[in-house]
Amino acid sequence: MDVTRFETHPSRYKHWKLATAGETATLTMAVDGDHPHKPGYELKLNSYDLSVDIELADAIQRLRFEHPEVKALTITADLDRVFCSGANIYMLGLSTHSFKVNFCKFTNETRLYLEDAGANSGLGTLCACKGTTAGGGYELALACDEVMLVDDGNSAVSFPETPLLAVLPGTGGLTRLVDKRKVRRDRADVFCTTAEGIKGKRAKEWGLVDHVVSRSSWDKTLGERAQALAAKQTVTRGPAFVLPALEPKLTSTSIEYRYVKLTVNAGDRTANLMIEGPEWAEEPEKVAAAGTEPWALRAFRELDDALLHLRFDLPDIGMVTVRTQGAPGLVKQCDELLAKSTTGFAREVRLLQRRVLKRFDNTARSFYAVADDPKSCFEGVLLELALAADRFYMLIDGDAKIGVATSIANAGFMTMSSGLSRLEARFYGEPDRVPKILLPCRLKRPRSSAWRRSRPMTSTSRTSCGSPSRNAPRCRRMR
Amino acid sequence: MDVTRFETHPSRYKHWKLATAGETATLTMAVDGDHPHKPGYELKLNSYDLSVDIELADAIQRLRFEHPEVKALTITADLDRVFCSGANIYMLGLSTHSFKVNFCKFTNETRLYLEDAGANSGLGTLCACKGTTAGGGYELALACDEVMLVDDGNSAVSFPETPLLAVLPGTGGLTRLVDKRKVRRDRADVFCTTAEGIKGKRAKEWGLVDHVVSRSSWDKTLGERAQALAAKQTVTRGPAFVLPALEPKLTSTSIEYRYVKLTVNAGDRTANLMIEGPEWAEEPEKVAAAGTEPWALRAFRELDDALLHLRFDLPDIGMVTVRTQGAPGLVKQCDELLAKSTTGFAREVRLLQRRVLKRFDNTARSFYAVADDPKSCFEGVLLELALAADRFYMLIDGDAKIGVATSIANAGFMTMSSGLSRLEARFYGEPDRVPKILLPCRLKRPRSSAWRRSRPMTSTSRTSCGSPSRNAPRCRRMR
Numbered sequence: 001m002d003v004t005r006f007e008t009h010p011s012r013y014k015h016w017k018l019a020t021a022g023e024t025a026t027l028t029m030a031v032d033g034d035h036p037h038k039p040g041y042e043l044k045l046n047s048y049d050l051s052v053d054i055e056l057a058d059a060i061q062r063l064r065f066e067h068p069e070v071k072a073l074t075i076t077a078d079l080d081r082v083f084c085s086g087a088n089i090y091m092l093g094l095s096t097h098s099f100k101v102n103f104c105k106f107t108n109e110t111r112l113y114l115e116d117a118g119a120n121s122g123l124g125t126l127c128a129c130k131g132t133t134a135g136g137g138y139e140l141a142l143a144c145d146e147v148m149l150v151d152d153g154n155s156a157v158s159f160p161e162t163p164l165l166a167v168l169p170g171t172g173g174l175t176r177l178v179d180k181r182k183v184r185r186d187r188a189d190v191f192c193t194t195a196e197g198i199k200g201k202r203a204k205e206w207g208l209v210d211h212v213v214s215r216s217s218w219d220k221t222l223g224e225r226a227q228a229l230a231a232k233q234t235v236t237r238g239p240a241f242v243l244p245a246l247e248p249k250l251t252s253t254s255i256e257y258r259y260v261k262l263t264v265n266a267g268d269r270t271a272n273l274m275i276e277g278p279e280w281a282e283e284p285e286k287v288a289a290a291g292t293e294p295w296a297l298r299a300f301r302e303l304d305d306a307l308l309h310l311r312f313d314l315p316d317i318g319m320v321t322v323r324t325q326g327a328p329g330l331v332k333q334c335d336e337l338l339a340k341s342t343t344g345f346a347r348e349v350r351l352l353q354r355r356v357l358k359r360f361d362n363t364a365r366s367f368y369a370v371a372d373d374p375k376s377c378f379e380g381v382l383l384e385l386a387l388a389a390d391r392f393y394m395l396i397d398g399d400a401k402i403g404v405a406t407s408i409a410n411a412g413f414m415t416m417s418s419g420l421s422r423l424e425a426r427f428y429g430e431p432d433r434v435p436k437i438l439l440p441c442r443l444k445r446p447r448s449s450a451w452r453r454s455r456p457m458t459s460t461s462r463t464s465c466g467s468p469s470r471n472a473p474r475c476r477r478m479r
Numbered sequence: 480m481d482v483t484r485f486e487t488h489p490s491r492y493k494h495w496k497l498a499t500a501g502e503t504a505t506l507t508m509a510v511d512g513d514h515p516h517k518p519g520y521e522l523k524l525n526s527y528d529l530s531v532d533i534e535l536a537d538a539i540q541r542l543r544f545e546h547p548e549v550k551a552l553t554i555t556a557d558l559d560r561v562f563c564s565g566a567n568i569y570m571l572g573l574s575t576h577s578f579k580v581n582f583c584k585f586t587n588e589t590r591l592y593l594e595d596a597g598a599n600s601g602l603g604t605l606c607a608c609k610g611t612t613a614g615g616g617y618e619l620a621l622a623c624d625e626v627m628l629v630d631d632g633n634s635a636v637s638f639p640e641t642p643l644l645a646v647l648p649g650t651g652g653l654t655r656l657v658d659k660r661k662v663r664r665d666r667a668d669v670f671c672t673t674a675e676g677i678k679g680k681r682a683k684e685w686g687l688v689d690h691v692v693s694r695s696s697w698d699k700t701l702g703e704r705a706q707a708l709a710a711k712q713t714v715t716r717g718p719a720f721v722l723p724a725l726e727p728k729l730t731s732t733s734i735e736y737r738y739v740k741l742t743v744n745a746g747d748r749t750a751n752l753m754i755e756g757p758e759w760a761e762e763p764e765k766v767a768a769a770g771t772e773p774w775a776l777r778a779f780r781e782l783d784d785a786l787l788h789l790r791f792d793l794p795d796i797g798m799v800t801v802r803t804q805g806a807p808g809l810v811k812q813c814d815e816l817l818a819k820s821t822t823g824f825a826r827e828v829r830l831l832q833r834r835v836l837k838r839f840d841n842t843a844r845s846f847y848a849v850a851d852d853p854k855s856c857f858e859g860v861l862l863e864l865a866l867a868a869d870r871f872y873m874l875i876d877g878d879a880k881i882g883v884a885t886s887i888a889n890a891g892f893m894t895m896s897s898g899l900s901r902l903e904a905r906f907y908g909e910p911d912r913v914p915k916i917l918l919p920c921r922l923k924r925p926r927s928s929a930w931r932r933s934r935p936m937t938s939t940s941r942t943s944c945g946s947p948s949r950n951a952p953r954c955r956r957m958r
Contacts, residue, residue: 182908189869207908391665429661429686 001250001264003313004050006305008058009245015043015052017078018059023230025070027059030078041090045082048136049091050103050312057110061243064121064348068238072230073117074222075144076128081155083128086135089165102311104170105362107136111143111171113355118145120351122235122344128222129209133157134197139169141209142176148225149209150218151200157208158197183207237344241288241297246305255309257302259295262310270319273306273367275299275385277326277377281333284346296338296381297349304356307363322369322385326377328405335380335407353381354414361388361416368393371402380407384414387422411438480729480743482792483529485784487537488724494522494531496557497538502709504549506538509557520569524561527615528570529582529791536589540722543600543827547717551709552596553701554623555607560634562607565614568644581790583649584841586615590622590650592834597624599830601714601823607701608688612636613676618648620688621655627690627704629697630679636687637676662686716823720767720776725784734788736781738774741789749798752785752846754778754864756805756856760812763825775817775860776828783835786842801848801864805856807884814859814886832860833893839867840895847872850881859886863893866901885917 010018014035017028029052033043037051063070077083087107092100117123127141130150138157141147149157159169168174174192177183183191187206191198204212213221249256254263259276278295287294310317338346360367369386371378372395378386383404386392395402412421420428427433489497493514496507508531512522516530542549556562566586571579596602606620609629617636620626628636638648647653653671656662662670666685670677683691692700728735733742738755757774766773772780789796817825839846848865850857851874857865862883865871874881891900899907906912 178907184905184908186868186870186905389665390668426663426665428657429663 001252001255001313003250003255003309006054006057006308007246008055010059010062013055013059015048016055016059018062020063020067020070023069023071024074024226025063025067025072026074026076027056028076028078029084036088036091038091038094040094041088043088043091045085045132046077046079046137047085047088047091049088050106053103053107053110057106057113060110060113060117061352063123064117064351065241065243065345068240068344071122071233071237072124072126072226074126074128074226075140076130076222079131081131083131083133083155084137084140085132086137086139087170096315098315099312100170101364105311106308107139107171109355109359109362111140114143116351116355120235121348122233122237124229124233126222126225126229129155129157130215130218131155135159135161135169135173136171138197139171139173139176142173142181146211146225146229147209148211148213148222149199149203151212151214154199156197156199157203158195159192160195160197162192163195177208181207235344236342236347239285239289239343239345241293241345243301244293246302248302248305255306257306259299260302260306262306264314264317266316269316270321271310271314271317272321272323273303273310274323274325275303275382277324277379277382278330278334279327281330281337283337284341284349285343288345294334294349296334297352300349300353300356304352304359307356307359310365311363317365319366319368322367322389323371323373324377324382324385325373325375328377329379331377331379331382332405332407335409339408339413350413353409357381357384357388357414357422358417360385366390371395371404374401376402379405381409381414383407383410384422387426388416406438480731480734480792482729482734482788485533485536485787486725487534489538489541492534492538494527495534495538497541499542499546499549502548502550503553503705504542504546504551505553505555506535507555507557508563515567515570517570517573519573520567522567522570524564524611525556525558525616526564526567526570528567529585532582532586532589536585536592539589539592539596540831542602543596543830544720544722544824547719547823550601550712550716551603551605551705553605553607553705554619555609555701558610560610562610562612562634563616563619564611565616565618566649575794577794578791579649580843584790585787586618586650588834588838588841590619593622595830595834599714600827601712601716603708603712605701605704605708608634608636609694609697610634614638614640614648614652615650617676618650618652618655621652621660625690625704625708626688627692627701628678628682628688630691630693633678635676635678636682637674638671639674639676641671642674656687660686714823715821715826718764718768718822718824720772720824722780723772725781727781727784734785736785738778739781739785741785743793743796745795748795749800750789750793750796751800751802752782753802753804754782754861756803756858756861757809757813758806760809760816762816763820763828764822767824773813773828775813776831779828779832779835783831783838786835786838789844790842796844798845798847801846801868802850802852803856803861803864804852804854807856808858810856810858810861811884811886814888818887818892829892832888836860836863836867836893836901837896839864845869850874850883853878853880855881858884860888860893862886862889863901866905867895890917 014032015030017030019026029046031043031046031048031052035051036043037049043049063073114125118125125144126146126148127144128148129141132155133141133149138159141157149155159173161167161169174188177188178185183206191208198206198208200212203209211225246257254261261274262271264271282294282296284294284296310320338349367389369378369389369392374397383406410423415421416425418425423434423437493511494509496509498505508525510522510525510527510531514530515522516528522528542552593604597604604623605625605627606623607627608620611634612620612628617638620636628634638652640646640648653667656667657664662685670687677685677687679691682688690700690704725736733740740753741750743750761773761775763773763775817829846868848857848868848871853876862885889900889902894900895904897904902913902916
């Protein structure tokens with residue numbers, strides 16, 4: 001299978017330079033025009049394509065896991081008069097509709113991950129725009145906690161897409177302008193129809209940027225702002241964990257990882273996604289401290305990579321069955337141990353699971369979860385996959401060995417983009433059922449008729465309370 | 480100008496029969512296949528086109544104003560095995576993209592008006608589907624308070640759009656299914672991919688309909704449900720007011736009503752919309768009781784009609800300037816008198832103003848409000864037009880006679896589709912300014928520096944407190 005390589009490493013970056021120094025880090029955009037994602041165009045003036053964004057996504061992920069000492073990230077560029085001129089329009093001109101949709105989705109997810117790092121991981125972000133900041137370049141800036149623009153009488157932020165190309169900004173720019181930064185709508189209208197953009201004092205007055213700084217005081221102010229941003233962070237970080245390579249095994253019909261396998265049937269445009277459960281009840285820090293990647297992290301990084309291959313490399317696959325396999329009770333126990341941990345590492349793992357599940361939600365294929373084997377383990381965080389799927393089918397097995405179980409992972413932390421948990425979304429019309437379904441996760445109790453009544457799926461008698469190995473430890477409801 | 484006729488009257492209906500009987504009314508769909516909106520297709524099996532929906536919109540409007548005694552409306556059909564087979568696909572096949580967008584927008588607005596009547600006007604609605612209810616036919620049913628489906632082993636509700644035509648239901652069907660009726664998402668997925676739809680007990684169990692009724696007990700149940708729906712209504716209605724015809728004067732470049740004039744400049748793809756303010760401070764019931772249509776109703780019905788012409792008949796007009804003209808203070812006084820009235824008629828007028836303003840919000844043209852004349856009167860409910868426009872420009876006049884003023888109409892009742900008032904939307908990033916801007920509406924006070932600081936527009940010194948005729952009566956904040 002000919003696939004895009006989403007895995008990279010700072011040592012192999014072609015378009016960015018990542019440097020850390022104590023509590024701050026700097027990510028410098030230095031796009032190498034001669035290394036586009038595909039031949040046929042040149043990446044001039046720090047314009048970007050998928051390759052550039054894959055490296056950005058990798059850098060953000062590594063800062064979260066590998067550099068817990070960093071509390072403020074500055075994103076800047078190595079050019080003197082240009083920060084970033086946005087997505088490369090020649091690349092867009094050469095791309096299929098499907099690629100463009102998936103490219104914009106991926107770039108927006110990367111920007112959402114920057115915002116997630118600022119909101120939940122104690123990693124503040126500052127965009128230092130020392131020159132032209134146009135289109136997708138300004139959309140990247142908008143995703144940061146603070147935006148600093150040079151005041152040189154020339155450098156502006158702009159959305160030239162509408163006046164020059166008659167399209168709308170494709171990576172959430174207008175939404176962030178109005179809903180996040182709360183720029184007045186009439187000003188946003190003027191701004192996004194003015195090709196040359198807005199600079200200087202007016203850019204600050206309209207809320208388009210947070211700081212307007214002269215060239216002479218640029219470096220000093222930048223250092224001060226980064227330090228101030230770092231000083232504001234209060235979230236526990238670490239311990240550090242170096243993310244190992246995934247290096248899936250590719251065949252003509254499959255992509256195989258340690259816990260995840262995507263098998264393609266091109267003829268009927270279907271695929272099957274198999275996720276294996278953990279091998280034992282892991283304590284995440286202990287496993288990580290021993291240099292091994294815990295299942296809770298590894299399996300979801302693999303799933304994330306598989307979803308990206310599905311989006312970009314398998315555009316003709318319309319229908320994906322999702323299956324799980326593992327020993328009963330272990331997912332639930334791993335969820336509990338992960339939720340109990342108060343380290344920054346455990347929180348990063350849960351945040352990553354949440355991001356991957358959102359990427360699953362927003363992957364535009366028909367997903368059917370299938371529990372047709374007694375070995376299936378749609379429990380806890382893996383039950384989220386079944387709840388995220390368009391449909392969930394379960395075999396009516398004679399000896400009633402196929403079942404599902406909830407855990408603390410279903411109790412509210414794993415929100416969808418709507419802010420609802422997947423159980424809340426599924427039982428949107430019957431909100432009273434959600435706490436009942438979560439009950440076995442909260443209380444140690446024998447199977448009861450009340451629980452049978454409240455099961456979400458109807459063909460099973462094995463529940464989270466049904467087998468001794470599944471007796472639930474006590475757990476908090478998370479929201 | 481060759482224009483669509485949006486005005487009609489029950490005496491001229493070709494596709495519906497409206498009958499009232501005490502507290503209940505029945506609107507029977509009996510589409511005349513030989514009278515499509517445009518030649519080229521036949522309206523078989525109660526399929527509909529714009530003509531059919533224009534009559535439906537007229538019927539709902541007249542029930543609200545002319546028949547305050549009616550508390551429950553039954554929508555049904557005169558065919559034995561078909562309720563409605565949805566929008567006519569041959570008509571859609573012959574239509575331009577622009578027409579299809581505006582057709583779907585109009586049909587959805589009509590359905591929103593049905594829901595508005597149920598929620599705010601004490602007019603409950605029951606859809607009686609005694610046969611096939613497909614596509615837009617089921618979308619119409621979903622807009623009613625209750626849906627009753629015949630249980631004859633054959634009649635189903637369905638969304639065949641996706642499996643048969645590979646398009647999505649175009650009039651809010653999936654949204655109403657999931658967000659309004661709270662049908663479980665996986666069931667909605669099965670439903671909208673099953674061409675033949677779902678019938679009988681399963682339709683009720685899945686929440687697709689409220690009642691499943693046999694043919695033998697159909698008429699009896701229908702009568703009982705309509706009576707029960709009428710008995711639930713508690714909102715004050717009336718007095719009745721018969722809506723006079725608008726009958727605008729058409730020239731080659733304009734549509735002219737009593738208070739509204741739309742003037743087109745086809746060459747540069749622009750138009751100007753002029754709205755004149757009231758001639759005196761009307762007490763709406765007194766004016767209506769004398770057989771005259773109050774300005775508050777007439778001007779907004781005219782504006783509504785003009786917006787529909789703009790959408791359907793003037794697709795090439797990209798830019799519309801919006802101006803107002805009138806004596807200062809009168810709009811504000813009319814707003815106050817209308818808000819003070821506790822009759823159902825006054826409430827209907829305000830609800831109509833709100834609907835028209837939403838139609839203005841959702842008319843996809845660039846609107847620029849312009850106050851360039853001392854006679855302009857962007858006050859109260861007319862200020863909403865300036866707030867709804869993409870931009871609002873005001874002339875810096877030497878003698879500072881051009882100004883704006885708030886009234887109780889800006890204080891929260893005139894919500895946008897988002898649920899925010901237009902002042903709340905404009906000052907989304909500065910919510911504290913909204914009560915300050917509304918202050919002159921609440922308190923009688925001389926012009927002060929505090930008020931000058933809080934004005935939304937910057938080039939005027941005439942405010943709602945600025946001239947003696949504008950001294951504001953005391954008024955309640957409405958939310």
